[in-house]
Amino acid sequence: MIEVRITGKRFGDRHVLGPVRFDVAAGETVALLGPSGIGKSTLLRIVAGIDADFDGFVSHADPLAIVFQEPTLLPWRSALDNLCIPHPALCRSAGIAALDKVGLEGRGDAFPGQLSLGQQRRLALARAFAGNPAVLVMDEPFVSLDAALTAQMLALTEALIAEARPATLFVTHARPEAERLADRILELHGTPAELVAP
């Protein structure tokens, strides 16, 4: 489902990633741990196809969905439009059902700026799952949330992953989050970063 065969990634003279090879099977959830600035998000952006400037190759099944560190919503479009624009095949009622599923009942007409940060993150999750993704990548999706909200979001994400069963790769620096959600944990270490046994 996800096949990563990276031989190297540089930003100018800086060698960020060394050889990184791993697979994520269908329905499997893999967490990527590592200290801040090690290159976790860079690796995720390569997997998502956002950064194509690297040595090696990456392949994955389609469709792919992403949850960014920040909600990354269209602030000038309603919550429902934020689901329907990336997924044009999604009809209005399916969009409303997707909002209901993440606890945003009746907020379809609200603009993202009218939602709390927690609600915005729920909307970003709804957007990711609305297209029934075969592959899901998440970049520290619970960062900057308080403990209670993190627990709620973890439970919601866990339920959504259990239902859709995508091949999931997620980046975090919090081991408890990784242990709770992931079937397998990978760790990046060193300069340039390489995978080490956890």
Next chain:
Amino acid sequence: MTQAAAGMAPAKVTALSLLSLLGLWVVAAALSADPQVLPQPWQLVPPFARELASGTLPYHLGATLMRVIWAFTLAMGIGLALGLAMGRSERLNRWLDPWLVIFLNLPALVLIVLCYLWIGLNETAAILAVTLNKIPNVATVIREGARALSPDLDAMAHVYRLSPAARLRHVVLPQLAPFVAGAARSGVAVIWKIVLVVEFLGRSNGVGFQIHLYFQLFDVAMVLVYALSFIAVMLAVEWLLLQPWERRVRRWRTA
């Protein structure tokens, strides 16, 4: 006084400001004491009514308005595309930036004269001259907006494979809206002034042509009638089209 003004409704302040300008005009006209130099505001009413009733004023206003609409649409469309492309591609910007600087610094009058000389004294030359004068300003403003586009939203649009049309409509243009509004507002203000010069120099109708005619007859009242009538038309465009559009695209900010 400042506190009183701060407490007033915006519409009241606007009305009071316009009345002050009118008062200044009345005083200046009284001081000049010569209607040939500066008539009183009320002395413009009879010639205005006469021009309106004869259909001459609407005819010339219409001719100018059509030129403004054509030049505005072309300049905004081409300037938007050019600015967006230059803001997104550093290589294209390096190639086209010197052109932009040259056209920004080329006097409007030179472009108008050259267009008339090369194309002839016709409608195409008139509209092209105005359009070429405005494109560099629009492109410069939009280029700044394009440089500030969010890379995160770009990444989102890329991952979710938004079509180019959807990307433009839902991701790019809403981010550019403040820049488009700024370019449109200054565009309307500048374009109609250049259109008047174009008409003054080489057209046989329009407000600029009429102003040229009454300039030769030293008829200040008629010059003011035509100038003020077109200012009224442009204010109507601002209040009835531009401002409602701007409110609509900004409603997510105030919701």
